[in-house]
Amino acid sequence: MSRTITRHPGLNLGPAHDDDATDVREELVFGFWVFMMSDLIIFGMLFATYVTMLGATAGGPTPHDVLDIRPAFTETMLLLASSFTFGMASLALKYRQGRRHLVGWLLVTLVLGLAFVGHELHEFVSMFHAGYVPSRSGYLSSFFSLVPLHGLHVTFASLWLIAILFQIAVYGIDSQVKNGLLRLAILWHFLDIVWIGIFSLVYLGGAA
């Protein structure tokens, strides 16, 4: 075959991994990018809606009252670290550093991801205790329609990661596992970027 490498956007696994799946892989990864674009529109719409609702506090708590930058900063660090470890997992996959390396980095990523979700849930619970509930005002509604949706995404991404870990346990690092990891990596980094948006616009904006 004259075709040596695939040129889809994202991590190309290259010829060493050519297990008769290059065309399929290119389409899958490209398709997933397109799906991410579509998902990004959802977040974009919610960001825009959030901005229009900043003043809609209905005499209730303002963004300044509601938002605490400290837990959000911790969450940011957890998520950024998880993106780094996922990157290490991708490199372990690309350079065939063996199953132990790959699974190890994936497990660290999973723990960080779940820690993020847990920390965020804890933040929401304390907001609820303080009376900052979505039914209080339009502003709080828009906060709770945007930020938890990101958390929900991270939850599903973690679920996907667990499923792939089980696939590795059953089938080893076969072609489909690789395809799954390539796409999950895109989702994971995408959620990182969305979180940067949330942290900048919602939390830093609220602290200002």
Next chain:
Amino acid sequence: MTVTEILFGRLGWDALPFWHMLQNPTFKSVINDLIASGAGLMVVLGALVVVAGVSWLGKWGYLWREWLTSPDHKRIGIMFIVIALVMLARAIVEAVFMRAQQAVGLNGGFLTAEHFGQLFTTHGTIMVFFMGMPFLTGVINYVMPLQIGARDLSFPVLNLVSLGLTAAGAALVMVSLVLEPFSTGGWTGYAPFTELSYNPGAGVDYWIWAVSLSTFSSTLSGINFAVTIYKKRAPGMTLFRMPLFTWTALCTAILMIFGMPPLTVATGLLALDRYLDFHMFTTDLGGNMMNYVNLFWAFGHPEVYILILPAFGVFSEVFATFSGKRLYGYTVLVMATICIAVLSFTVWLHHFFTMGQSANVNAAFGIATMLIGIPTGVKVYDWMLTMYRGRVRMSVPMIYAVGFILLFVLGGMSGVILATPSVDYQVHNSLFLVAHFHNMLIPGVLFGMLAAVNYWFPKAFGFRLEERWGRRAAWLWILGFMLAFFPLYVLGMMGMPRRSVSFTNPAYLPWTVIAGIGALVALAALACLLLQLWVSVRDRDHNRVFAGDPWDGRSLEWATSAPPPEYNFPVIPEIYGRDAFMLEKDGGTPFQAPTQYQDIVMPANSAMGVIIGAAGFAAAFALTWYMWWLVVLSAVVMIGAAIARGFVRTTHYVISADEVRRTHEYWLREVEATTPIRRSQEQSGANRGRAVPPVEGAVQ
């Protein structure tokens, strides 16, 4: 909470369509409930007839293996179109009831306002989400891979999931006839009218979840189509060699990818308001209804072009084929399509000129709206110049196409009128608007899709559709449309508001009566369409076109047998120019046997579509009626199915080179034995699907 409440949520006996009539029998309630019960009965009987019919024929296994779990894009396309036709029939009957109501609506009429509200809401919702969308998705599904020389879409199982979600949404709308009510908020579902405080019943929830299912389905279809067109074209099929229908499919797919998410957000936030006491669009505590309107139309305007672009594609193919000429101004048509797709994101505000923006903002959006008329006008000229000096055959698709050009230009004119904000202030929310958008959508989408059915049916089923009933249907659609909607322009100018259950101005009466007659003519057109299908199936042996090229076609789909084999092409063709098949015929080299056959790998059957569709329906139904246990159960099923799918490793199967060779050689022998015909014999039984080649002087 009692056990019944836990099991059935808020679903009670009062959801039955005849409950109100039994509780409170007045003349009007009896009439309305009889109509509603009749409709519900039709749904139940229809379902029973289908189940009984399939059981009687012993075809459950066949249905499951060959259709419901088949990842073949052709089968999936046909199933999408079947859904669209069923929903079309229902929505037309609803239209007839609305027109009948307004024909006798002076100071009353026979329908209650509530019933009328449900009628115009379901009519609009169905026609957009469950007639138009499945129809065009089905046609693209069927035709596009054949036109680009591909064996299937990029993601066949995802395609099944799309089908399952659309079927689930359609089923939900159908079930709402048996367990009432549906929303009265119109197909746009404007908040705050659709908020819990004004609309506490199940109606709006039915609407939210039916539309959401359709939205997810269309987003996934859009991704599937776009990736297929970018990645699966045959060698040599460059972008500017693609048939125009495929170009419009690409632009529609891109619009779906970017246009559907805002609707997901709008209905999702509305659901949060209704279920979890959010205040996104409520009238109190800081809710802002304008956000809903903006989100909705950020979807809604691209949606208009999602609907119309594939129809433009169909007409482009039809004009070229039945004029015996190559398409005039191909490059310009492509450019115009792209322009329309881009501009469609810049005009959403014209749907609410009167809702409080400054005059400058209105002016900007008015001008952007008028700009869309330019590429559309270019297209109309290109189509006319395609016919110019062609040998035009007035076949059934051509009747639809010519009717489309004349009527669509008229509708476009009224669109430019509406795009002027100062005029819009006068006629907004009147029947003038209703006349305008029906003037675009019926000649555009409906005629386009019916032309597509007449044009590609022989490819899909191996026999031509009967022409006589086809012509009757086409002319009756054109006539019915004109009778039903031209009076609405007048009524709108006279000031009659849209969605009025009744009126007090006797001057409206003659016009509403004419419109009522028009609706009956459209109903007759539907009957002709069904008769056409019936007669065609009955006489199918007379009209077989196994050789596959009944219209002297130009693009690649006509280079296969009718119906094509599951894998479409025995070997992936090399493409050397536009109108690939016509080039082969011109060169005298169609129907070649390849030097070598290879094994073909095809996607294996999958139950994912059925599982996700069934669970999606259950989840939507349960959310509507507050059956929380069922919501959780369906969610678990869906997530579980997705995870389980990740563990499946036998996702493909192989068709041996030998089998491919046998099938192909059989077809080639049949083609050889088929007498080529001239275009003058196109509509006779002599047309067996092979055209006289151009080299033999086929000036027809």
